[in-house]
Amino acid sequence: MHSKQSKLFPIILFAGTALFLKVHIAFSAEHGGTPWTYDRGIAGAKGPDEWETLNGNWSCNGRKQSPIDVVTDQVMQKDPTNPPNLRLTVAGNKPITGEIRNNGYAPTFFVGEELTVKLAGGLLQESYFMKQFHFHFGCNDTVGSEHTIDGNTYPIELHMVFWDNTNYATYELAAQGEDGLAVVSVLYELPMANINTAPTNNALEKIALLLNNVVDENSNYVVTQSEGIHIEDLAPLLTSADVADRFYKYKGSLTTPGCYESVTWFVMNNHPQITEKEIMAFRNLKSSKAHAQGPNVGRMCNNFRNVMPLNGRQIHSNIVIE
Numbered sequence: 001m002h003s004k005q006s007k008l009f010p011i012i013l014f015a016g017t018a019l020f021l022k023v024h025i026a027f028s029a030e031h032g033g034t035p036w037t038y039d040r041g042i043a044g045a046k047g048p049d050e051w052e053t054l055n056g057n058w059s060c061n062g063r064k065q066s067p068i069d070v071v072t073d074q075v076m077q078k079d080p081t082n083p084p085n086l087r088l089t090v091a092g093n094k095p096i097t098g099e100i101r102n103n104g105y106a107p108t109f110f111v112g113e114e115l116t117v118k119l120a121g122g123l124l125q126e127s128y129f130m131k132q133f134h135f136h137f138g139c140n141d142t143v144g145s146e147h148t149i150d151g152n153t154y155p156i157e158l159h160m161v162f163w164d165n166t167n168y169a170t171y172e173l174a175a176q177g178e179d180g181l182a183v184v185s186v187l188y189e190l191p192m193a194n195i196n197t198a199p200t201n202n203a204l205e206k207i208a209l210l211l212n213n214v215v216d217e218n219s220n221y222v223v224t225q226s227e228g229i230h231i232e233d234l235a236p237l238l239t240s241a242d243v244a245d246r247f248y249k250y251k252g253s254l255t256t257p258g259c260y261e262s263v264t265w266f267v268m269n270n271h272p273q274i275t276e277k278e279i280m281a282f283r284n285l286k287s288s289k290a291h292a293q294g295p296n297v298g299r300m301c302n303n304f305r306n307v308m309p310l311n312g313r314q315i316h317s318n319i320v321i322e
């Protein structure tokens with residue numbers, strides 16, 4: 001009943017030396033092969049308002065869609081123990097290796113070794129394992145994030161995507177199942193304009209460098225051990241025992257087609273900083289898919305969906321009321 005195919009059509013180009021292996025894959029199947037864009041308010045451009053009409057198997061008009069605006073006044077259960085903290089653990093404490101891909105919609109880092117990055121806690125019924133992480137970001141500083149907090153947008157949002165390997169045989173089945181996925185969202189902010197030295201985030205700096213290898217759509221880059229990402233650097237508070245990882249939790253969907261309502265979301269309340277230089281590496285990414293019309297044709301940036309109605313859903317948090 002689903003349209004996800006995992007068919008890849010590898011056209012392997014050995015660019016440069018064997019040491020510098022760069023693999024290009026025609027990556028058309030990730031969203032079921034039906035074309036869609038991020039163009040808002042343009043009839044016929046296959047943008048978010050039209051997603052549901054593009055493929056009958058998608059759920060983009062459902063009642064539990066993501067992203068949302070987190071209205072902090074309306075968040076339920078501001079209680080430090082309910083839900084309890086998340087636990088993110090990495091087998092062997094190793095940096096994450098795998099493959100980073102420009103699939104035209106988001107720079108996406110696929111974890112090479114399955115089931116090594118585990119998410120638990122937060123009242124999740126099962127442990128979830130990281131499949132990939134990717135970013136949504138703006139063409140300028142005023143937009144970019146998918147989730148907003150009290151109406152505030154952020155220039156870039158990280159999604160770490162985990163799946164329930166206990167109840168589902170594959171990631172694809174989990175993505176369309178009930179509670180099959182858990183996604184951790186981190187909203188980064190730029191330093192204030194009058195502060196010219198931002199603290200450096202090693203993980204983001206590394207990712208920004210890696211992105212230079214996947215500027216073109218459909219390019220892939222194999223990330224070696226020495227280039228690997230320490231996931232705790234991406235979301236510093238998530239693995240720290242003494243500093244609480246405060247978050248907003250709610251039930252929602254994938255923010256890209258097919259918009260399946262399979263996701264337990266954790267929107268982190270801590271906003272690590274990203275530098276202007278790092279975010280430029282994201283904005284340099286090319287895409288023929290993200291926009292069909294308008295000023296950003298050919299670019300990937302502004303790859304965010306607008307916030308969706310809450311429709312009575314409750315948002316829970318472990319944020320303490322002072």
Ligand SMILES: *[C@@H]1O[C@H](CO)[C@@H](O)[C@H](O)[C@H]1NC(C)=O
Nearest residue numbers: 001002003032054055056057
């Ligand atoms: C919907 O899913 C069914 C079953 O997987 C598939 O046969 C059909 O082609 C899909 N429809 C579209 C429009 O992708």
Ligand SMILES: *[C@@H]1O[C@H](CO)[C@@H](O)[C@H](O)[C@H]1NC(C)=O
Nearest residue numbers: 138139140141142143296302
């Ligand atoms: C920034 O991007 C937004 C969204 O595309 C646009 O509405 C706005 O005009 C842009 N601002 C500047 C200063 O370019």
